[in-house]
Amino acid sequence: MDKPIDQAGHWYAGWPGAVTIRCPRCNVRAVFDAPFAVISQPGADGGKPVHQWGTYSVIEKHPNILPWQPPERDTGVPAALTGVVTCPACYFAGKHVLRWPEDAYYQWRLHGQTLWAWNGEHALALYEFIRSGSRDATRYPGYTESLWKLPKVFTVAKARRRVTRLIAERLVNDGLLAPPAPARRSTPPTN
């Protein structure tokens, strides 16, 4: 898999490939993407501009928004994840400095803590994991480690119904989860 990097050459640690954020313009579901990626195989550039950076081949994913500049190593600057946001709702496309988890589209507050997910797939994994009593995080490849680290406040048995209901509301609204049985279905959200 291609490794996303930012302008400072930092690897995006724990990066799932697609990150869903609240659009800075309209607050609706938008996509945050890394500006560049190191490609593992020649020819895997998808027609995007490719640059040599030492021994790496780097794709420029959004050349019109964040053009490639060779990163300076060891600047001592902490990783500020600068990337590109694109919004299918308001068509905004521009540079964005990620603040996490503040920017997360999938986030829920409970008992003073924030439960968040990188994207819809991650939110579904959270939903299934917390709903199941088995707590087998290895069933969710890519998210296993983050599921292990979930604060107890979200996973204890007495919180299960409330947390899964919160997550399910959002997933149903986004069409990622089938609504509950028709008899129990509430009025659809109008947005």
Ligand SMILES: [Zn+2]
């Ligand atoms: Zn928008």
